[in-house]
Amino acid sequence: MDLRGKTIIITGASSGIGAAAALLFSDAKANLVLGARRSAELEAIASRIRGQGGNVAILSGDVIDEGYADALVNLARSEFGALDGAFNNAGVVGDMCPVSKMPIDNWNKVIATNLTSAFLAAKAQIPAMVARGRGSIVFTSSFVGHSNGGMPGIAAYAASKAGLIGFVKSLASDHAADGVRVNALLPGGTITPSGGEGDPATLEFIARLHPMKRMADAREIAEAALFLLSDRSSFMTGSPMLVDGGISVRLV
Numbered sequence: 482m483d484l485r486g487k488t489i490i491i492t493g494a495s496s497g498i499g500a501a502a503a504l505l506f507s508d509a510k511a512n513l514v515l516g517a518r519r520s521a522e523l524e525a526i527a528s529r530i531r532g533q534g535g536n537v538a539i540l541s542g543d544v545i546d547e548g549y550a551d552a553l554v555n556l557a558r559s560e561f562g563a564l565d566g567a568f569n570n571a572g573v574v575g576d577m578c579p580v581s582k583m584p585i586d587n588w589n590k591v592i593a594t595n596l597t598s599a600f601l602a603a604k605a606q607i608p609a610m611v612a613r614g615r616g617s618i619v620f621t622s623s624f625v626g627h628s629n630g631g632m633p634g635i636a637a638y639a640a641s642k643a644g645l646i647g648f649v650k651s652l653a654s655d656h657a658a659d660g661v662r663v664n665a666l667l668p669g670g671t672i673t674p675s676g677g678e679g680d681p682a683t684l685e686f687i688a689r690l691h692p693m694k695r696m697a698d699a700r701e702i703a704e705a706a707l708f709l710l711s712d713r714s715s716f717m718t719g720s721p722m723l724v725d726g727g728i729s730v731r732l733v
């Protein structure tokens with residue numbers, strides 16, 4: 482799958498799935514604009530990409546800031562001339578606890594980071610793509626936005642990721658005739674810092690929830706994002722695409 486000549490924004494690129502996507506999309510010849518809050522981690526990924534001859538620009542910031550979403554689009558245009566795609570992937574799990582014990586601050590942080598950020602990203606990205614009559618946007622949801630799969634204490638996260646699927650369907654419907662495709666990617670448990678990396682007991686618990694009895698490598702999820710951003714998925718829009726090792730068919 483080729484992204485040659487396409488300029489793509491990736492958020493959450495300092496770690497996990499976003500970092501794997503940055504390396505994979507660069508192999509596929511995309512021009513990249515990478516975002517996250519931690520600039521040193523972004524710079525480390527960008528150095529690897531530049532070392533392999535790739536084209537990359539970085540901008541650190543917080544996805545809950547409206548100005549940051551606009552700044553990423555402006556950087557894509559100023560560095561590479563236009564914006565062709567976006568992998569809006571930044572997200573947080575938040576505190577894992579029952580709703581009866583969940584602080585409102587946790588609820589607000591998770592909804593803002595995972596869902597309000599999608600509104601801000603789309604508001605900035607859609608006009609840049611509609612003006613050219615083409616584009617592809619992918620939002621990282623989760624299997625828990627579709628089916629709980631046996632995960633405890635994640636009501637805020639599940640609400641944000643399910644909300645994202647409804648948001649994607651509306652956005653896809655509004656802009657299909659403009660040539661802009663919008664899809665959601667629903668990973669299963671993936672070995673990343675948010676997915677329990679570094680905690681063998683958590684990794685084993687999550688792996689066992691999957692019929693495949695393992696978690697995904699971040700690159701396996703990035704491959705699906707690459708497909709959704711490439712022209713190979715040209716007839717897909719409004720889809721919640723499960724890449725989840727079968728966890729959504731598990732009977733709890």
Ligand code: NAP
Nearest residue numbers: 493495496497498518519543544571572670671673675676
């Ligand atoms: P990760 O390694 O912890 O990466 C999360 C990324 O999001 C980091 O780059 C982080 O960068 C960025 N981020 C978080 N809050 C941000 C904010 N307010 N502003 C800007 N960037 C922010 O976790 P991951 O597993 O790769 O997660 C990527 C996406 O996959 C998330 O949306 C997550 O919900 C989803 N997902 C993960 C799994 C899993 O099992 N791992 C399963 C399903 C879905 P900074 O800290 O540098 O800002």
